[in-house]
Amino acid sequence: MESEAIQDELQSLELEIKDVQGQISALIEHQDRLYERKSELKTLLKAVAASVTPVASSCPDGSSAVENWSEPFEWDSRADDIRFNIFGISKYRANQREIVNAIMAGRDVLVIMAAGGGKSLCYQLPAILRGGTTLVVSPLLSLIQDQVMGLAALGISAYMLTSTSGKENEKFVYKALEKGEDDLKILYVTPEKVSKSKRFMSKLEKCHNAGRLSLISIDEAHCCSQWGHDFRPDYKNLSILKTQFPKVPMVALTATATQKVQNDLIEMLHIPKCVKFVSSVNRPNLFYSVREKSLVGKAVVDEIAEFIRESYSNNESGIVYCFSRKECEQIAGELRARGISADYYHAEMDVNMREKVHMRWSKNKLQVIVGTVAFGMGINKPDVRFVIHHSLSKSMETYYQESGRAGRDGLPSECVLFFRSGDVPRQSSMVFYEYSGLQNLYDIVRYCQSKTKCRRSAFFRHFGEPSQDCNGMCDNCALSSEVKEVDVSDLAKLVVSMVQDMQAKDQRVTMLQLGDKLRTKHKDLSAELKREEIEHLVIKLIVDSVLKEEFLHTPYSTNAYVTTGPLANQLLQGRKTIKTETSSRQINKKSKRSSSFSGLESKLDELRKEISAAHGSMLPHTVLSTQQIGLISSQKPDSLQELESIIGKLKTDKYGDKILEVMRHDTVSEQLVEDATKEETCKSRSSKRAKTQKNVVLLESSEEEEA
Numbered sequence: 001m002e003s004e005a006i007q008d009e010l011q012s013l014e015l016e017i018k019d020v021q022g023q024i025s026a027l028i029e030h031q032d033r034l035y036e037r038k039s040e041l042k043t044l045l046k047a048v049a050a051s052v053t054p055v056a057s058s059c060p061d062g063s064s065a066v067e068n069w070s071e072p073f074e075w076d077s078r079a080d081d082i083r084f085n086i087f088g089i090s091k092y093r094a095n096q097r098e099i100v101n102a103i104m105a106g107r108d109v110l111v112i113m114a115a116g117g118g119k120s121l122c123y124q125l126p127a128i129l130r131g132g133t134t135l136v137v138s139p140l141l142s143l144i145q146d147q148v149m150g151l152a153a154l155g156i157s158a159y160m161l162t163s164t165s166g167k168e169n170e171k172f173v174y175k176a177l178e179k180g181e182d183d184l185k186i187l188y189v190t191p192e193k194v195s196k197s198k199r200f201m202s203k204l205e206k207c208h209n210a211g212r213l214s215l216i217s218i219d220e221a222h223c224c225s226q227w228g229h230d231f232r233p234d235y236k237n238l239s240i241l242k243t244q245f246p247k248v249p250m251v252a253l254t255a256t257a258t259q260k261v262q263n264d265l266i267e268m269l270h271i272p273k274c275v276k277f278v279s280s281v282n283r284p285n286l287f288y289s290v291r292e293k294s295l296v297g298k299a300v301v302d303e304i305a306e307f308i309r310e311s312y313s314n315n316e317s318g319i320v321y322c323f324s325r326k327e328c329e330q331i332a333g334e335l336r337a338r339g340i341s342a343d344y345y346h347a348e349m350d351v352n353m354r355e356k357v358h359m360r361w362s363k364n365k366l367q368v369i370v371g372t373v374a375f376g377m378g379i380n381k382p383d384v385r386f387v388i389h390h391s392l393s394k395s396m397e398t399y400y401q402e403s404g405r406a407g408r409d410g411l412p413s414e415c416v417l418f419f420r421s422g423d424v425p426r427q428s429s430m431v432f433y434e435y436s437g438l439q440n441l442y443d444i445v446r447y448c449q450s451k452t453k454c455r456r457s458a459f460f461r462h463f464g465e466p467s468q469d470c471n472g473m474c475d476n477c478a479l480s481s482e483v484k485e486v487d488v489s490d491l492a493k494l495v496v497s498m499v500q501d502m503q504a505k506d507q508r509v510t511m512l513q514l515g516d517k518l519r520t521k522h523k524d525l526s527a528e529l530k531r532e533e534i535e536h537l538v539i540k541l542i543v544d545s546v547l548k549e550e551f552l553h554t555p556y557s558t559n560a561y562v563t564t565g566p567l568a569n570q571l572l573q574g575r576k577t578i579k580t581e582t583s584s585r586q587i588n589k590k591s592k593r594s595s596s597f598s599g600l601e602s603k604l605d606e607l608r609k610e611i612s613a614a615h616g617s618m619l620p621h622t623v624l625s626t627q628q629i630g631l632i633s634s635q636k637p638d639s640l641q642e643l644e645s646i647i648g649k650l651k652t653d654k655y656g657d658k659i660l661e662v663m664r665h666d667t668v669s670e671q672l673v674e675d676a677t678k679e680e681t682c683k684s685r686s687s688k689r690a691k692t693q694k695n696v697v698l699l700e701s702s703e704e705e706e707a
């Protein structure tokens, strides 16, 4: 009997020890996360301190003095001429001129500039100014094709060497590299050419030896680093370029790179003395918002369709991102059924089909692409007006990238994320094995759950940049709302105790089951609490480390279960409170953040589509950008000379007559409308007068009759 009692105590001690060990490892994990956040905050603090000292180009070895790339340079007027008369760009954007100057001065340069910031101009302009040939390494065929087509439309001799370029083209390029007799201003290659083709490298060597290799540009340079989000092994071998051509300036460009990725790039490309230009991650023209996602799938599609119809009725381009291939196909179909021109795009489609969809969309023949994240880096379309996330991204970084495909032309555009707590376990069971995968996911969940914090500031915090004014360009800043904080600690305790009880019985529970069990056990609650409210609370407890997700693999899937987290006891012992935000906010679903085309703008839009269709491969925005359309219709030029002062010489020479014809036609039809309106007004006045007189007559006659 005594031994039985000892056995019992031993068993319960073992259980307790197991429990304590579990808590210790959870606490250690939590501590790791806190350390990591601490180091992020320290970097942020340094960045804030640096932002109050004058921003200067800097060398990582600390050897350079402050250099002023904004001062006048001898090539200024030639650069201005090419910028305006060839590229049709009326003024530089932030840092563009300085970058061009540093490259022209023969320096290696690292450019970190947000998506759509205008990185291409930074190397294309010096490519023309410097003479000789510029080599551009770019990771994707579609990006290269877009760029070559765009440059060709501007009359710049740009070529590419890729797996798809034909023999004739290859022969021409190799001869031009070797002999230098034909014009080859810009040559685009994929990284594989540099790392794998000896023939190409030997031709490049000849070009260099003849003093004709004037600049090397590495686009999407983050692909060099395995800490970046799109690591490409062939990018690692690009170090050979600087080793072989040490005196040729190199410019590496990317939209996002943390400090770690930047250092990696500098080391891997062998450009330790580069001049670094880091622009803000801020995209001031993007309006960020999060909408509550209904439990009913059809209602979500209804809302998306309504949003597109209400705000983008002129066929303005957009993207809807979905979680899975199946969802893409289904939602594209449902949008079509609601009268929206939509098609899907995902990795499992045939390449030709995918290209076809992409091309229709690029040519504005299809309004919406419903895609998975596979629809990514190759998107070069500048006039994407909205990016909708049907479910949340896996991190703030990927959300920034994906939503950032909107508004690359700088015009107002919208990024809407549909969030529902029930979507979190789907993502977490995909990312839990990635380095910091769960922590990154919980960061974006916090972004979605907040009803008060500026959405933009979350990006600044994430990229370690000092905050900037949002100017009301997110839902939380724009919509004055009554947000109340509610203490839900008692309910949270119920949830945590229930999880604890089940754990003690070795039972596993998913988030969905937990909600159901809670409502069954506490019937009084089920009347008050909706399923999504319980899910919302459970997810909040997970991101706050009170609960924790655990994963189990089956042969077909990975399932996410809820267990107690490192801070569970703190809550149960009353040392931690849990508060949620509730809002009485009414999202103005009909809010129109982007201005739609006026009559004349629509006509110019039609014209650019016609010209693009006639040229086959040329894209509409290469003919005229949306910004240029806006300028033309507001300034209404009525001569080629006036038009040239808006869009530059090249485009005026090419399309000026057609544009003016549209303008004249518009003025005539405006005049006709005006005349018709006047006539109508006159008619209606005289008919009113007649009616009045008639009435008077009638009245008189009736009076007479009466009399």
Ligand SMILES: Nc1ncnc2c1ncn2[C@@H]1O[C@H](COP(=O)(O)OP(=O)(O)OP(=O)(O)O)[C@@H](O)[C@H]1O
Pocket: 089, 090, 091, 092, 093, 096, 113, 114, 115, 116, 117, 118, 119, 120, 121, 254, 255, 382, 408, 409, 410, 625, 627
């Ligand atoms: N100074 C400028 N003024 C007006 N438009 C500009 C200017 N510079 C570039 N653009 C336009 O902005 C759009 C985006 O430019 P670009 O493709 O170079 O962006 P990016 O920085 O390379 O973006 P991403 O990271 O997405 O590749 C293009 O349509 C381009 O013509």
Ligand SMILES: [Mg+2]
Pocket: 119, 120, 219
């Ligand atoms: Mg680019």
